[in-house]
Amino acid sequence: xxxxxxxxPDRTWTRALARRRRALYLSSPIGLGHAQRDVSxxxxxxxxxxxxxxxxLAQHPVTTVLEARGERVHAxxxxxxxxSAHITAESSEHDLNAFQAIRRMDEILVANFMVFHDVVETxxxxxxxxxxxxxxxxxxxxxxxxxxxxxxxxxxxxxxxxMPSGGEREAFLTxxxxxxxxxxxxxFPRIRDRAIFVGEPDDIVPDDFGPGxxxxxxxxxxxxxxSGYVTGFDPTPLIERREELRRELGYQSDERVVIVTVGGSGxxxxxxxxxxxxxxxxxxxxxxxxxxAVAGPRIDPALLKxxxxxxxxxxxxxxxxxxxxxxxxxxxxxLTTTMELAAARRPFLYFPLRNHFEQTRHVRHxxxxxxxxxxxxxxxxxxxxxAEAIAxxxxxxxxxxxxxxxxxxxxxxxxxxLI
Amino acid sequence: xxxxxPRTVSTPPPAAGKAVRPEQTRARYPDxxxxxxxxxGRIGYEVYGRGDPTIMFVPPWSIVHSRIWKAxxxxxxxxxxxxxxxxxxxxxxxRPREPEAHNDExxxxxxxxxxxxxxxxxxxxxxxxxAAVPAIIAASEHPERILGLVxxxxxxxxxxxxxxxxxxxxxxxxxxxxxxxxxxxxWRRDFxxxxxxxxxxAFNEPHSTKSIEDAVGYGQSTDPETLGSTIYGTGxxxxxxxxxxxxxxxxxxxxxxxxDHISDVSRGIELSAAIPGARLELxxxxxxxxxxxxPVRVNLLIREFIRSLRALP
Numbered sequence: 001x002x003x004x005x006x007x008x009p010d011r012t013w014t015r016a017l018a019r020r021r022r023a024l025y026l027s028s029p030i031g032l033g034h035a036q037r038d039v040s041x042x043x044x045x046x047x048x049x050x051x052x053x054x055x056x057l058a059q060h061p062v063t064t065v066l067e068a069r070g071e072r073v074h075a076x077x078x079x080x081x082x083x084s085a086h087i088t089a090e091s092s093e094h095d096l097n098a099f100q101a102i103r104r105m106d107e108i109l110v111a112n113f114m115v116f117h118d119v120v121e122t123x124x125x126x127x128x129x130x131x132x133x134x135x136x137x138x139x140x141x142x143x144x145x146x147x148x149x150x151x152x153x154x155x156x157x158x159x160x161x162x163m164p165s166g167g168e169r170e171a172f173l174t175x176x177x178x179x180x181x182x183x184x185x186x187x188f189p190r191i192r193d194r195a196i197f198v199g200e201p202d203d204i205v206p207d208d209f210g211p212g213x214x215x216x217x218x219x220x221x222x223x224x225x226x227s228g229y230v231t232g233f234d235p236t237p238l239i240e241r242r243e244e245l246r247r248e249l250g251y252q253s254d255e256r257v258v259i260v261t262v263g264g265s266g267x268x269x270x271x272x273x274x275x276x277x278x279x280x281x282x283x284x285x286x287x288x289x290x291x292x293a294v295a296g297p298r299i300d301p302a303l304l305k306x307x308x309x310x311x312x313x314x315x316x317x318x319x320x321x322x323x324x325x326x327x328x329x330x331x332x333x334x335l336t337t338t339m340e341l342a343a344a345r346r347p348f349l350y351f352p353l354r355n356h357f358e359q360t361r362h363v364r365h366x367x368x369x370x371x372x373x374x375x376x377x378x379x380x381x382x383x384x385x386x387a388e389a390i391a392x393x394x395x396x397x398x399x400x401x402x403x404x405x406x407x408x409x410x411x412x413x414x415x416x417x418l419i
Numbered sequence: 420x421x422x423x424x425p426r427t428v429s430t431p432p433p434a435a436g437k438a439v440r441p442e443q444t445r446a447r448y449p450d451x452x453x454x455x456x457x458x459x460g461r462i463g464y465e466v467y468g469r470g471d472p473t474i475m476f477v478p479p480w481s482i483v484h485s486r487i488w489k490a491x492x493x494x495x496x497x498x499x500x501x502x503x504x505x506x507x508x509x510x511x512x513x514r515p516r517e518p519e520a521h522n523d524e525x526x527x528x529x530x531x532x533x534x535x536x537x538x539x540x541x542x543x544x545x546x547x548x549x550a551a552v553p554a555i556i557a558a559s560e561h562p563e564r565i566l567g568l569v570x571x572x573x574x575x576x577x578x579x580x581x582x583x584x585x586x587x588x589x590x591x592x593x594x595x596x597x598x599x600x601x602x603x604x605x606w607r608r609d610f611x612x613x614x615x616x617x618x619x620x621a622f623n624e625p626h627s628t629k630s631i632e633d634a635v636g637y638g639q640s641t642d643p644e645t646l647g648s649t650i651y652g653t654g655x656x657x658x659x660x661x662x663x664x665x666x667x668x669x670x671x672x673x674x675x676x677x678x679d680h681i682s683d684v685s686r687g688i689e690l691s692a693a694i695p696g697a698r699l700e701l702x703x704x705x706x707x708x709x710x711x712x713x714p715v716r717v718n719l720l721i722r723e724f725i726r727s728l729r730a731l732p
């Protein structure tokens with residue numbers, strides 16, 4: 001061979017003790033919230049292990065958050081099939097049967113697991129962190145021989161719960177899915193090296209997994225460690241500098257600011273329209289009312305007809321700051337946004353999506369434990385009801401339980417010993 | 420020793436009278452869809468991805484259509500050109516009611532017609548159940564075009580016929596229990612119940628509700644008269660078939676579950692013994708459609724087989 005001639009190796013291998021610590025992080029793209037909490041857990045992990053290299057196997061909208069922070073998104077992420085597009089396809093006007101939607105995502109979950117499998121086969125990772133990465137958790141339990149790294153599983157709810165509209169059949173199916181999950185975990189405890197419930201035991205719903213199955217709380221306490229809630233940001237400075245923050249964001253002291261936000265999917269359009277329709281009535285009840293409606297990436301702001309006094313924005317960077325500065329927020333029943341508001345100590349109205357077991361059962365249970373927010377029923381809330389609720393809640397005293405702010409550090413401390 | 424899979428307990432059926440739901444989101448959509456024509460028949464196909472070798476998923480009995488491969492297509496389309504087609508009688512293909520249209524020879528000719536229509540010189544064939552005989556006929560008649568055979572749960576005239584399945588198809592029976600549902604009069608009365616029974620047998624692994632629902636939906640895309648005409652389709656006898664298998668020269672992989680209630684595992688075992696050099700991958704505890712029920716394992720076995728073809732001279 002000619003000296004100096006470039007030649008790529010057919011394969012490379014790094015000696016064990018010459019390796020950096022490497023983790024592959026999967027953050028669920030269903031809802032915008034996982035990304036924020038996962039990057040803060042990643043930061044805490046890097047604080048414990050400064051040499052840790054984290055790759056993200058991620059898709060839209062998680063990649064938006066990651067790219068903005070300069071995180072390393074694995075090139076194979078481009079091969080993932082879109083979960084969020086599927087969720088949008090499964091939803092209709094303020095309605096998403098979340099259990100059936102995840103169940104009907106089985107093709108996407110297999111396809112994405114195969115991508116994951118290829119990534120870990122060649123990536124020399126020490127650890128995989130899966131924040132509600134259903135594909136990885138399910139298919140590793142189905143194929144335990146394919147586990148190649150330590151695995152940390154995270155979730156903020158345990159247990160599929162049936163919705164009344166699904167009748168006996170859905171009750172049977174959710175119980176069957178729960179039973180399979182329980183069998184998986186009990187038969188293969190070696191798959192989840194660490195299982196973290198993002199919350200406290202009291203956040204767990206009081207239900208059973210189904211007829212003849214254990215209590216969700218008892219079982220979860222036996223099989224999970226608890227990190228407390230992970231806010232993804234420290235709310236304390238925001239609470240302390242709220243007046244300053246309002247000035248920075250352009251909110252006048254005599255304005256009463258309502259922010260309406262419906263998450264990253266297209267599901268929220270109907271709620272957004274209805275709250276916008278409530279504005280004139282609400283403005284008569286509340287002096288100086290200013291409404292900001294955040295359309296998000298999948299709703300065209302041009303199609304929302306907003307009256308004077310309502311500003312429609314496609315995207316608001318650092319939305320959490322606006323939520324911390326506002327007087328009242330109107331949101332769906334998703335966990336991240338409602339808990340951000342609870343943590344930032346702002347009053348809010350929340351409308352769980354119809355037939356969404358997580359929003360109507362798990363999240364509501366948690367919010368009621370904190371005593372934060374006012375639950376609203378989309379079906380019975382016409383614009384007048386919404387206007388009344390805005391007027392009633394905007395001056396509500398902030399007297400609910402504070403949200404813990406050390407969740408990311410606790411989660412990282414639970415994961416760090418695996419590497 | 421064959422271990423029996425735990426039987427599924429009786430389950431509340433999906434809400435009656437509900438319209439069939441729209442197809443769920445796919446992980447990948449075809450780059451090309453078309454219709455191959457042969458002898459006046461129309462065969463719907465889809466083409467995905469690029470890369471050699473082309474992989475063709477061959478349809479089993481037209482009680483299902485090509486979505487039965489939904490767990491394979493997106494994965495293989497990442498590296499290969501993939502073709503999937505519907506057997507006549509379901510999916511985007513036509514609904515002939517002449518038994519001759521459903522003979523194994525006719526299915527093999529349809530397979531070649533799809534290869535021609537998609538300008539495919541050669542392909543690896545992956546077939547489920549009843550796809551095995553047409554795939555083997557195609558490989559034996561056109562060895563230059565078939566690079567390899569993957570036969571999942573092959574339903575072939577070898578091994579043991581499950582005697583419980585032998586019921587008169589067109590006689591009026593005085594029972595509807597079990598396999599007595601495999602009867603045209605029952606199909607005309609309650610086709611959906613038959614589909615639920617059949618796929619409950621096919622997917623007898625615990626926690627198979629989703630696979631069963633999917634497959635019942637595929638079955639509802641055909642009708643009792645069309646599917647009934649397939650029952651009279653003919654194929655080669657055991658001796659002729661065995662002789663054909665022994666002359667095959669292409670690499671072959673047989674994947675079979677020992678809890679297959681539709682096509683007994685002895686068929687896969689005897690078939691792999693008959694094809695020179697064939698590999699047998701036995702799946703303990705698996706039913707008739709491991710490609711749907713244990714897709715990760717099956718995909719990895721198919722990948723390994725394709726890699727082994729590349730290693731050949």
